[in-house]
Amino acid sequence: MKELELLQNVDTAINFTDNIDKEIELTGQVSNIRILGWGAFIILRTPRYTIQTVADKNSVSLDLSTIAVESTVKVRGVVKNSNIKDISIYPRDIEISLNYIETISAPSISPLPIDTTKKELNISLETQFDLRPLSLRHPKLRSIFKISAAIFNEFGNFLTNNGFTRICSPKIVFSGAEGGANIFNIDYFNKKAFLAQSPQFYKQMMVGVFGRVFETGPVFRAEKHDTSRHLNEYISLDIETALSGGFEELVQIESAVLNSIFSKMKETCKYEIDLLNIEVPEITKIITYKFNEIKEIIFQEYKKDFRGENDLCPEEERLISKFVKEKHNSDFVFVTHYPTEKRPFYAAHDPSAPKESLSFDLLFRGLEITTGGQRLHRYEDYIAKMSKLGMNVESFESYLQCFKYGMPPHGGLGLGLERLTSLLCNLSNVKEASLFPRDVNRLEP
RNA sequence: GACCAUGUAGCGAAGACGGUUAUCGCGCCGGCCUGUCAAGCCGGAGAUCGCGGGUUCGAUCCCCGUCAUGGUCGCCA
Known part of the structure; x- marks a missing residue:
């Protein structure tokens, strides 16, 4: 017999405004990663948000070039104010400055046969439906x-x-x-x-x-x-x-x-x-x-x-x-x-x-x-x-x-x-x- | 089911009087980048041109067939 705790809250919502400059933990799938010389912007897809995280390559131990799109990652970082122009991201007034990132699950095959990181998916209906579990991630x-x-x-x-x-x-x-x-x-x-x-x-x-x-x-x-x-x-x-x-x-x-x-x-x-x-x-x-x-x-x-x-x-x-x-x-x-x-x-x-x-x-x-x-x-x-x-x-x-x-x-x-x-x-x-x-x-x- | 289109790299497209090595963008691989904005710059790899047959010296291109997909219509939410 095992008795489980009754959850008071099953939501994954985060009150970002109350957590400015505080560290939070998030798990999500990498919907896009933009690697620059100093680090990377990693866009995470979570149940409630598509959120921008920022990783300085000297602040995290993981080699950022190993992170494939659609990997599931666990991150910890500090909530910072931001002003993001990319409207596929929500919320756009904050970002997470990472201290830690870990790959929980990496895809067996990468990249995806279609590119879900672009503004438009730009694929035929047939491909869209053949690859529905993937195309729906756009x-x-x-x-x-x-x-x-x-x-x-x-x-x-x-x-x-x-x-x-x-x-x-x-x-x-x-x-x-x-x-x-x-x-x-x-x-x-x-x-x-x-x-x-x-x-x-x-x-x-x-x-x-x-x-x-x-x-x-x-x-x-x-x-x-x-x-x-x-x-x-x-x-x-x-x-x-x-x-x-x-x-x-x-x-x-x-x-x-x-x-x-x-x-x-x-x-x-x-x-x-x-x-x-x-x-x-x-x-x-x-x-x-x-x-x-x-x-x-x-x-x-x-x-x-x-x-x-x-x-x-x-x-x-x-x-x-x-x-x-x-x-x-x-x-x-x-x-x-x-x-x-x-x-x-x-x-x-x-x-x-x-x-x-x-x-x-x-x-x-x-x-x-x-x-x-x-x-x-x-x-x-x-x-x-x-x-x-x-x-x-x-x-x-x-x-x-x-x-x-x-x-x-x-x-x-x-x-x-x-x-x-x-x-x-x-x-x-x-x-x-x-x-x-x-x-x-x-x-x- | 009828009519009309279209099948070219993982994805989206271009192409040619029928004639060397089939073009472009994205993605991918390698490199660069101290703040990106569904990123950027340089280099590289990647294609039995849907399938089967025919015409031809030669077909990805023309012809026939076939399969697949899309559009319009019948019908409906």
Whole structure:
């Protein structure tokens, strides 16, 4: 038996201002080393900091030329004020003047096949992903995932603080929510099962339990699309809530969530915002256009006629975003009332105009990042709609229980984490916002 | 899946009417530098030009095939 001490503090944070001219100890990985005649500047990557240390070759016993990039080192040194220009370093107003440095772990092979010490990584996407455990060590790539984490966290915190309950629904499911072709089949103890395309059914069921729920987790799409905005596994930020008003309430909730994410990001991600040169937006007014209005605007303003088609193509998404930016100075536009036939069976429609669904997409800087809408909530409506679409009602019995025994009017939305991250960080491909992207051709790393 | 591009050193690129030793930057190796700013200066090593076939006296370059990657689109978050 061995009893371990209960830690009062597991953080690695250091109060530098209280430790000026005092000696501290740090362990970190060498992200860069600049050797000069008298010594070296060694940049250390630690969980909280990327910090500059300074080693005079006469003050430390270790031969500085033996220190390879990505070595793990333990150092002791005195905290000094400094004024560092390199914005990949944080904090920049202090540095550590070393008395001692020891290599804890040295790489077996050095150098890295890619150069993570430069301002830009300057490698192809393929190389970036093939060497993901290494490329992610670059300050700019790390920052992308700090931004992503900030979005993820504040999405959950804001909703939790506003009466939503976090749920975790199964990813191995009995049936798909969106239809058959784009769903991954798996063998589940000799039974047919699927990987969830969406937590849709479960989050609806849980509205009957908690009233307001959210989930942040992976979803899987088996589509053989291979584009800069698609992943076969992505993180879906999902909301589902009972509605007291119309489906527009969802638009307002999402706007509030996004604004909360953006303002929190400005607070906690100053370093990343600076490093990635991110322009953090804010929704100051909620701009909505009906689907049919969009088609007319595109025709009137840009002389392109897509009015016959019942979906928006990427070009239309870009054009309408441009239009809204110029006319309303907004990076965001909600497109409402999509054709009912383009929406899944559970989508509610306008009783006075059955062809128009009570749903919306959110376009951000030219790309769709959210689909949402009000759902059907009456059992009879489900039976009627599913029968009309030729669906097998019996096979959805476990899902339909909640409606049979009473559900409030409700709706929800799904926000693509990687899409939002990539647009915020000005990435050209959504895969860059996924740690280990899964696409048609990539299963590892 | 369709269409269009691209495969040249560890990484990112240039190249040529089809003709000696294939060019540049980064990294690497050696040297220099008492404060660097994702360092600097000098020198050096490093490439079966994606793979297979064809045309040719001769192919990294032209042709055919193939594989891989990227872009646009279908579809979607």
